[in-house]
Amino acid sequence: MKVQVINPNTSQSMTASIGRAARAAAGPDTQVIACCPDDGPESIEGHFDEAIAAVGVLEEVRKGVAAGYDAHIIACFGDPGLLAARELARGPVIGIAEAAFHVASLLCTRFAVVTTLTRTRIIAEHLLRNYGMAEHCTSVRCVDIAVLELETLGDDALVERIAEQALQARDHEGAGAIVLGCGGMADLPARVSERVGLPVIDGVAAAVKLAQVLVEMGLGTSKHGDLAYPLAKRFSGRFGHFGG
Amino acid sequence: MKVQVINPNTSQSMTASIGRAARAAAGPDTQVIACCPDDGPESIEGHFDEAIAAVGVLEEVRKGVAAGYDAHIIACFGDPGLLAARELARGPVIGIAEAAFHVASLLCTRFAVVTTLTRTRIIAEHLLRNYGMAEHCTSVRCVDIAVLELETLGDDALVERIAEQALQARDHEGAGAIVLGCGGMADLPARVSERVGLPVIDGVAAAVKLAQVLVEMGLGTSKHGDLAYPLAKRFSGRFGHFGG
Amino acid sequence: MKVQVINPNTSQSMTASIGRAARAAAGPDTQVIACCPDDGPESIEGHFDEAIAAVGVLEEVRKGVAAGYDAHIIACFGDPGLLAARELARGPVIGIAEAAFHVASLLCTRFAVVTTLTRTRIIAEHLLRNYGMAEHCTSVRCVDIAVLELETLGDDALVERIAEQALQARDHEGAGAIVLGCGGMADLPARVSERVGLPVIDGVAAAVKLAQVLVEMGLGTSKHGDLAYPLAKRFSGRFGHFGG
Amino acid sequence: MKVQVINPNTSQSMTASIGRAARAAAGPDTQVIACCPDDGPESIEGHFDEAIAAVGVLEEVRKGVAAGYDAHIIACFGDPGLLAARELARGPVIGIAEAAFHVASLLCTRFAVVTTLTRTRIIAEHLLRNYGMAEHCTSVRCVDIAVLELETLGDDALVERIAEQALQARDHEGAGAIVLGCGGMADLPARVSERVGLPVIDGVAAAVKLAQVLVEMGLGTSKHGDLAYPLAKRFSGRFGHFGG
Amino acid sequence: MKVQVINPNTSQSMTASIGRAARAAAGPDTQVIACCPDDGPESIEGHFDEAIAAVGVLEEVRKGVAAGYDAHIIACFGDPGLLAARELARGPVIGIAEAAFHVASLLCTRFAVVTTLTRTRIIAEHLLRNYGMAEHCTSVRCVDIAVLELETLGDDALVERIAEQALQARDHEGAGAIVLGCGGMADLPARVSERVGLPVIDGVAAAVKLAQVLVEMGLGTSKHGDLAYPLAKRFSGRFGHFGG
Amino acid sequence: MKVQVINPNTSQSMTASIGRAARAAAGPDTQVIACCPDDGPESIEGHFDEAIAAVGVLEEVRKGVAAGYDAHIIACFGDPGLLAARELARGPVIGIAEAAFHVASLLCTRFAVVTTLTRTRIIAEHLLRNYGMAEHCTSVRCVDIAVLELETLGDDALVERIAEQALQARDHEGAGAIVLGCGGMADLPARVSERVGLPVIDGVAAAVKLAQVLVEMGLGTSKHGDLAYPLAKRFSGRFGHFGG
Structure with missing residues (x-):
């Protein structure tokens, strides 16, 4: 099983520390891929930081889905972008x-x-x-x-x-x-x-464990209703790659 | 008074139509600046579209603050980015x-x-x-x-x-x-x-009118607590210009 | 536009002070008619005072409707008689x-x-x-x-x-x-x-501004359902004039 | 024990019918005094009717307190004037x-x-x-x-x-x-x-029985806090007799 | 009228004291039967004590129903077994x-x-x-x-x-x-x-009085829906006597 | 890891079926002990059945704690006895x-x-x-x-x-x-x-997986506050063995 653990801020040391905690929780049979966005705030301390960081989270989830990861963790305590990320993935997406x-x-x-x-x-x-x-x-x-x-x-x-x-x-x-x-x-x-x-x-540990549970149970994000894949449409400019 | 009306999607025709409604509501003594993001989805129909559109809203609010506009309207029914936008502005920010x-x-x-x-x-x-x-x-x-x-x-x-x-x-x-x-x-x-x-x-009309009311009363977004200006920090990549 | 501002207690000095605040908020193009009931308590400091004052409020709203005022403000912080007053008026009725x-x-x-x-x-x-x-x-x-x-x-x-x-x-x-x-x-x-x-x-200022907004938007109290005009019926004694 | 049952509207036949039901519930050892206001609507079918009827209820409760009744029932399903009436009485006041x-x-x-x-x-x-x-x-x-x-x-x-x-x-x-x-x-x-x-x-029966229970338990309306007797103050006009 | 007052713990002195309070509240025309379970905790100070005591309450209610008592009081402040007891009785069951x-x-x-x-x-x-x-x-x-x-x-x-x-x-x-x-x-x-x-x-007094009220009004537990008598089924072991 | 799965009713076939589902969910490294009470109803279809079944659940949890099981599942959809069972155990107790x-x-x-x-x-x-x-x-x-x-x-x-x-x-x-x-x-x-x-x-599967997660994280029922072990006291009769 491959679990993607996304630190929504861009701090490398915090990403490393979150990755360590995630790996300790995940155990040896699960591969933890800890990552953080290329673009965004180095810490998240308010509504604004969260809104910008959510885009980075979504970029990472998108990459993670393309890479075939089984589940996705949003490792910031505000759970930025959670419902949006769920639209992108069939696997579980869990906020810490x-x-x-x-x-x-x-x-x-x-x-x-x-x-x-x-x-x-x-x-x-x-x-x-x-x-x-x-x-x-x-x-x-x-x-x-x-x-x-x-x-x-x-x-x-x-x-x-x-x-x-x-x-x-x-x-x-x-x-x-x-x-x-x-x-x-x-x-x-x-x-x-x-x-x-x-x-x-x-x-972080709690989310990794819950993600494992869901994957092992064969459960993923509901693709019926408001969490179905995003409707295909044109995105412009910096976000053009999100269009379909 | 200058009221910025932000259509969070990138549809020019919808921006124009929203602008018309806003101007009709605002009356002759208020200047309505209708705009939409350069980057983002052409319509907003889900959590994902909203999360991406929120960044465009924040870019526009930022420009609007720099231009000295008195109030800011988020003209999509999900009010995307509302609390984040309030951190950026001293004037009122109202969702439709x-x-x-x-x-x-x-x-x-x-x-x-x-x-x-x-x-x-x-x-x-x-x-x-x-x-x-x-x-x-x-x-x-x-x-x-x-x-x-x-x-x-x-x-x-x-x-x-x-x-x-x-x-x-x-x-x-x-x-x-x-x-x-x-x-x-x-x-x-x-x-x-x-x-x-x-x-x-x-x-749209309701938000424009409420924004006028608040400006005329001398009221704006509370700059004490969670809606104070964002804490200065480093932003990387595409969002580097948000850092300070 | 004519906005009736009703002080629910009978204090003349408080009525005057409320009227001043209302006029300052309303601006030059709106006529503010500040009034208070002839009958009732000189201050409102409890449920009982409120219940009696509500009758005075309703009498004043009735007069205000007859006089063709566009909106009605109930200027006591308990909003006494608010829903009842809305039954009497087609224009907006706002509590402070x-x-x-x-x-x-x-x-x-x-x-x-x-x-x-x-x-x-x-x-x-x-x-x-x-x-x-x-x-x-x-x-x-x-x-x-x-x-x-x-x-x-x-x-x-x-x-x-x-x-x-x-x-x-x-x-x-x-x-x-x-x-x-x-x-x-x-x-x-x-x-x-x-x-x-x-x-x-x-x-007081907030209510006056909101009333102006509603009138300018062409909006008034819903006359469908529980806020429709009171059903015509016999009232006896001191309240006989309310009958129809 | 004397229980005052107040029909808030002025219909004599409904007052009689409510009185019958109250007496049947009260049993032989309790005296039921059924009454209705002199002034007010003949039926209560909305917020406005309620607000006017509340004054009649309060007048009746006041008389009932003066007459030494032990408890007071407000026998209209909207419980008009309930909290206000409680300020006037030391005995229980119950809405149906x-x-x-x-x-x-x-x-x-x-x-x-x-x-x-x-x-x-x-x-x-x-x-x-x-x-x-x-x-x-x-x-x-x-x-x-x-x-x-x-x-x-x-x-x-x-x-x-x-x-x-x-x-x-x-x-x-x-x-x-x-x-x-x-x-x-x-x-x-x-x-x-x-x-x-x-x-x-x-x-009606439920309220009469609950009132009996409270009186028999020696319990009445709390006279501490917001249900204490109304603060003495000047009332003008038709309501002058409420002042003290 | 016969009202059963069940002390859910096994303390005889507390049962006696509760019985005294119940009798004082009930008055001379009602017979109060104070009892407590044979089996269970001598005091109730937590979820576990409550769960065990609930069985004793149900045993007593069952006996009380068989004895033709008109109402049943559960005289512990957690109301242990309340909804379950209501299934057993047609008369009212009241928690203190x-x-x-x-x-x-x-x-x-x-x-x-x-x-x-x-x-x-x-x-x-x-x-x-x-x-x-x-x-x-x-x-x-x-x-x-x-x-x-x-x-x-x-x-x-x-x-x-x-x-x-x-x-x-x-x-x-x-x-x-x-x-x-x-x-x-x-x-x-x-x-x-x-x-x-x-x-x-x-x-205790409140529950006794309310029970009397309900009985006098001819009201009892609804036998339609979730409070109908328990569905007949096999119970094994110590609880075999509950089967039917 | 040993997880006790308690079917609160006494049906052997249902216990077997629940055990199968639990084992399928638990995987090979966890031992599932499926059991049901000796005493109680053969199915649970109401408040009464639940209250009796709760005692059986508590008996089983008690045995499970004595046997050193790591976690305890209550496998009836009403979660009978959940908070009471948590008092008995240091390991997690989960309702389905x-x-x-x-x-x-x-x-x-x-x-x-x-x-x-x-x-x-x-x-x-x-x-x-x-x-x-x-x-x-x-x-x-x-x-x-x-x-x-x-x-x-x-x-x-x-x-x-x-x-x-x-x-x-x-x-x-x-x-x-x-x-x-x-x-x-x-x-x-x-x-x-x-x-x-x-x-x-x-x-059943969900509860087993969550129990595994908690045990693997080193987490168990809080033994501070209302879920601490029951206070030692005398229990009489059939429940005498619960005393301490």
């Missing part, structure tokens, strides 16, 4: 936020999300609503560290900052599990879990 | 779906939407949910005519097809007003209204 | 709470409301739910000043009290705009906005 | 719609409402939402008979018309009980129940 | 949580719940959602005392602990009434009410 | 309804459920609400075949009956995938899918 939410809801009655910037909290809140998970989440909490600073801060300090928020959610809101709300935290679930005594879910 | 929904909710307790393709119904339903308008809408109905065929069909036949759905909504669901769910229907509200005996709202 | 909520939702993803008394918070919360705006509001906050004391307190002190709540909503709840929750605050949006750095919406 | 919904939800997982006019369906739907009962109701169905024609139609024909709708709800929507949606149907629950084989709830 | 919520919603616009353990808060929250009462509740608060320690603590201390939470809900959340969230608090409503100045509802 | 819903929501924007009896539709609807999946489901449809007749009917006829409902959901409601709503349909997804041209999800 949705994957993490679904998994968390199997482990506890209420989970909390710890993400990077307060500015992007609304993105997670909109996804919780859209996926039907709002009632299952006690709060979306932020460590207020920019995505690209996650690496420079160092894991020790980052774990501490995440744990601080997670413990607040556990002790004051009754959260029974923690969702890590950024692809750049994919290396940390074990350490945070040890620190806070709760199951901690990284969306 | 949200404008039509808000206006309709001031005229009746329940309205219906008549749009083009069954395939895109989910897009309108998601917007109704996201804007808090789901309970105010009896149904989203479709005439099942492709966007680019709206013009070739001819207004008479199109009015008839829309009226057929509108009358169903009026007589069987209690809809008190009709929202036209496509920028390509911007010329038709008066004729449909005469035919079905209900207020009929075209989102 | 609904107008403010709709406008605020175009400027930010989450707004806060600052109103007068804790006692009336539930009224605003019910309206937010009824209009589909509950998810778009972070909280309804109260300065705990009686409506008639708003004037005696003085604008400086009042702005300070409002700003105190608004800053809490901005900094701790992520509110991106502030809705002023009382017709008696209609003079203050600019000063509060300057103080807190957010868009601030006064419902 | 809310009473019927609560009782029905104890008997089945989904009930249906059969009311008079299609025009007023929205009123019942709003109440279902406001009381948290929307999910427990399969539909609000209408026999499309004017309130005052209920009497002239004759019970046989009326039972048949109600049963027709009730059977549709039972067989096609899975409704397990039927709520009669009009004070003018208070004599019919037994006959409709026999006809459709489901529990049938009349709100 | 649902009874308390319905009664509270007739007295105020927002109530609070004070229950025993933080661990069981989710059970009350799920019920509020299931019954449509979530919006009517400000919060579920816990005194963090184990059910069986309620008795040893002594009423004075217990009232104080409950009042502490109730006052927080009253003063900081606007709660207008308090629901006691445990059958073991059935003796306390008067004392807590005196202490906090709000109506206080004990579910 | 929740598994199927989660998987379906990854493949389409709206799915439909086809289950056995109209009587049990409410159970699926309650689960959809409880899991946050109601908006993602177009309808719950029933073939109206008793659970134990599924086998005697024969697969051909059963596939046809399911397909009939599925095609209605696909063509009239826009369903993009079908969830099979009964453990007794676990053999059929491929045949139904071929017949209706949509992805078809069997919950």
Whole structure:
């Protein structure tokens, strides 16, 4: 099985780190192809960054479909371009936020999300609503560290900052599990879990595992209705290659 | 006052028709600048088309901000790129779906939407949910005519097809007003209204009027929180010009 | 165009102040007729005051319809008598709470409301739910000043009290705009906005502008269904003149 | 115990019929005082009728409080003036719609409402939402008979018309009980129940019984918060007697 | 009238205390039969305890139906086995949580719940959602005392602990009434009410009164649809006697 | 890895069939232990059957935990005893309804459920609400075949009956995938899918795969909060062995 893991931003080091987490989750019998767009923002911290990054995600999914990959992961916590990407593929397309939410809801009655910037909290809140998970989440909490600073801060300090928020959610809101709300935290679930005594879910691993499950079950994106292949039409300019 | 009206698809004739409707709504003291992206799909009929078109919308908003326009309209019924566009502008940014929904909710307790393709119904339903308008809408109905065929069909036949759905909504669901769910229907509200005996709202006119209202009130997009200007960062490749 | 602005309480000074705000918003080409009921409470601070004031609102709308006014504003933040008033009129009828909520939702993803008394918070919360705006509001906050004391307190002190709540909503709840929750605050949006750095919406101005928009678009209250003119019937006693 | 049953319209025959149903429900140890306002509409079939009738309800509640009655019933299916009336009384105030919904939800997982006019369906739907009962109701169905024609139609024909709708709800929507949606149907629950084989709830009886329960438990309207007695203030004109 | 009051746990002293409260509520003309299962947990403090206790509840309801009792009360705040028990009986079956919520919603616009353990808060929250009462509740608060320690603590201390939470809900959340969230608090409503100045509802009394109301109205569980008698089938082992 | 698959009813043939489906899904490296309770109903077709069956489920989970199984599946579409079972186990506990819903929501924007009896539709609807999946489901449809007749009917006829409902959901409601709503349909997804041209999800396979995923990720039920091990206490009678 070949699973394409798309980091929607253009950061090579984050792509590598996400690839590592994905491979660790996937196991030896699945080939993980980690990639990121050629064109787009180096980090995603708002609605605008997301909208531009979505195009890169779609380009990568298109390449992945052409290469015959079996499933496609969108490895940014806002799941940019998810429904659009599903139109392009017959295989499953999974966002890391949705994957993490679904998994968390199997482990506890209420989970909390710890993400990077307060500015992007609304993105997670909109996804919780859209996926039907709002009632299952006690709060979306932020460590207020920019995505690209996650690496420079160092894991020790980052774990501490995440744990601080997670413990607040556990002790004051009754959260029974923690969702890590950024692809750049994919290396940390074990350490945070040890620190806070709760199951901690990284969306990258969760999405890879769910993609494997769907492929193994012979299930893919519904090609009936709004997720059918895009209607053939003329695209102009830079996007001309999308036309058909 | 200068109001930029962006047709998110690349159809020149639809841009012209939207521009006419916008100018008719705006009145003589407001300059309407109708435009469409250089790059993108010639019609928008699904999640994928929307995601690509959103980039064109953002390019146009960016140009419009640089040109000092006072407000920006996204004239496709899925409101593609709306929150992202708001990050780019201090002036108001209004989608025609949200404008039509808000206006309709001031005229009746329940309205219906008549749009083009069954395939895109989910897009309108998601917007109704996201804007808090789901309970105010009896149904989203479709005439099942492709966007680019709206013009070739001819207004008479199109009015008839829309009226057929509108009358169903009026007589069987209690809809008190009709929202036209496509920028390509911007010329038709008066004729449909005469035919079905209900207020009929075209989102292009509604959005232009709401934009004028906000500008005249001295109100613009909140620059505090998630709609503040995008954080400066490196963008690569085709999107390099977005970096800062 | 003639827009009737109805202060539902009987305070002459508040009627005058609301009229000033309405005229400032309406501009020179629209005639604003500010009025208040002859009969009813001098301020509205609860469900009971609202229910009585609604009759005065309906009497005024009736007079306004007879006088040929084009639109009708209900200038109390509970929108008393709104749906009933819509039955009486073919022109638009707009409440200042609904107008403010709709406008605020175009400027930010989450707004806060600052109103007068804790006692009336539930009224605003019910309206937010009824209009589909509950998810778009972070909280309804109260300065705990009686409506008639708003004037005696003085604008400086009042702005300070409002700003105190608004800053809490901005900094701790992520509110991106502030809705002023009382017709008696209609003079203050600019000063509060300057103080807190957010868009601030006064419902009186918002309602007048929305009414103008609807009239200019040729739109009025749907006369099909539950907002059709009241069924003719006998009314007895003090309300005999409502019969037909 | 003395329970005041207020018919919000001015129809004497309907007041008598409601009083009969109330007395039958109340039993011998409770005195039922059936009354209706001196002033107001002779039937209630829309938002406007409701708003005017609410004043009459409040006048009657005020008299009833002065007379020392223990509880107050609002016997029109829209529960007009309910929260306002609660401000006036320390004893319980119960609307027949809310009473019927609560009782029905104890008997089945989904009930249906059969009311008079299609025009007023929205009123019942709003109440279902406001009381948290929307999910427990399969539909609000209408026999499309004017309130005052209920009497002239004759019970046989009326039972048949109600049963027709009730059977549709039972067989096609899975409704397990039927709520009669009009004070003018208070004599019919037994006959409709026999006809459709489901529990049938009349709100007048339900409200009287719930009021007795609350009084016997020593419970009354909370006088803390938004249902405390109205704040003393000046009322002018026809409503001057409400001031204090 | 004979009302069966089932304490779902096996504590004899709690059964006695619940019986006392039920008899006080029921009055002299109703016979209260207080009972508890032979088999099951001695207190109910979680989902597991509830699931086991539900069987005991069903056994008791079955005996109660055979004995010709007119109504059945499930006197544990999680309402364990409620829908299942309704299948067994033609008479009404009422849970004390649902009874308390319905009664509270007739007295105020927002109530609070004070229950025993933080661990069981989710059970009350799920019920509020299931019954449509979530919006009517400000919060579920816990005194963090184990059910069986309620008795040893002594009423004075217990009232104080409950009042502490109730006052927080009253003063900081606007709660207008308090629901006691445990059958073991059935003796306390008067004392807590005196202490906090709000109506206080004990579910045992509320359920008994509602059951009487339904029986007196000739209403019982709908035997059409999902609450019809269980389909006859083979049960094996310890549960063989349930087969038919 | 050892996964315990619990058929909550006592039918040996259904246990065998569920075991086959589970093994087919689990693959060679996972040992599937299919079992059913000794005591309980031979099929589950209502709230009562569910409540009794839940005890059998808990007994089996308890044995499974003692035997060191890594995960536990509840293979009846009502997920009986799910939260209670989670209290007993550190490993994951998955219901087949929740598994199927989660998987379906990854493949389409709206799915439909086809289950056995109209009587049990409410159970699926309650689960959809409880899991946050109601908006993602177009309808719950029933073939109206008793659970134990599924086998005697024969697969051909059963596939046809399911397909009939599925095609209605696909063509009239826009369903993009079908969830099979009964453990007794676990053999059929491929045949139904071929017949209706949509992805078809069997919950048994879905639950087994999700359980494997969680175990492989090192995730289990949160032992903090309401899913912690049951508080030790005395159980009497037939349930004495649950005490501690």
